[in-house]
Amino acid sequence: MSDTPAPAGLTEARRDELRAQLVGQIPRWYSPYAHLIVPSVLGLGLITGAILLLRDLRAWQLLLLPVFFLISNATEWRVHRDVLHKRQWFAPVLYDRHTPEHHIVFITEDMAMKSAREFRLVLVPAYGVLLLFIGTLPAAAVLWLVGLRNIGLLFVAQALLYTVTYEWLHLSYHLPATSRIGKSRIISALRRHHATHHDPALMQKWNFNVSLPLWDLVRGTIYKASPSASSAARTEARSEIRPA
Ligand SMILES: [Zn+2]
Ligand SMILES: [Zn+2]
Numbered sequence: 386m387s388d389t390p391a392p393a394g395l396t397e398a399r400r401d402e403l404r405a406q407l408v409g410q411i412p413r414w415y416s417p418y419a420h421l422i423v424p425s426v427l428g429l430g431l432i433t434g435a436i437l438l439l440r441d442l443r444a445w446q447l448l449l450l451p452v453f454f455l456i457s458n459a460t461e462w463r464v465h466r467d468v469l470h471k472r473q474w475f476a477p478v479l480y481d482r483h484t485p486e487h488h489i490v491f492i493t494e495d496m497a498m499k500s501a502r503e504f505r506l507v508l509v510p511a512y513g514v515l516l517l518f519i520g521t522l523p524a525a526a527v528l529w530l531v532g533l534r535n536i537g538l539l540f541v542a543q544a545l546l547y548t549v550t551y552e553w554l555h556l557s558y559h560l561p562a563t564s565r566i567g568k569s570r571i572i573s574a575l576r577r578h579h580a581t582h583h584d585p586a587l588m589q590k591w592n593f594n595v596s597l598p599l600w601d602l603v604r605g606t607i608y609k610a611s612p613s614a615s616s617a618a619r620t621e622a623r624s625e626i627r628p629a
Contacts, residue, residue, distance in 0.1 A: 417504035424514040428549040435542040457547040462600035465593040497561040
């Protein structure tokens, strides 16, 4: 990565050093493809289960899916801004994995993973899908108990599909831009949005959606200028992402 500009205040050598340190900490038994496939298969299995439990599905019930999608999109935006970029007492690990690690290894001009083992630096922990599923259960159970069984099931299925899609999309943005997936128009456009968020000077304020930037649009947090225009502010931002 000799032609990769490093952010001011964090030299390219220091970034390389941190990256080597983080990759060196990945346990020997770690399997990147299991990390990608197992939660996805689990998620798709639970989605299939939810669909099989649907009874007498009506069109109006399906029309709630876009509403659920918007709720997921808004949740992604808020969790990214307030939990992944601010250290919260209830989930410090989410901040620690994201801001001082993911955001140091990958910056706007250098988004690509260098090996499959770096999946570990991009994907959420493998039990994440299970935790999300458990998190949706109270709302789904209440809906079921008040007679809105299908709505509860569609809510769970949509949330799981959103999560699995999030993982695959985020991983795609961190593939080399010249790879087959990286070159596709849709991934290129979405990667640009996410790569702007990977500018250390912008990450605390802009482009919090990782999948579709709908809630960024609603909240006015889509960064319009070129990320390189923000370089003057980088030195200041570095202090916020030093590893603990
Ligand atoms: Zn990323
Ligand atoms: Zn972020």
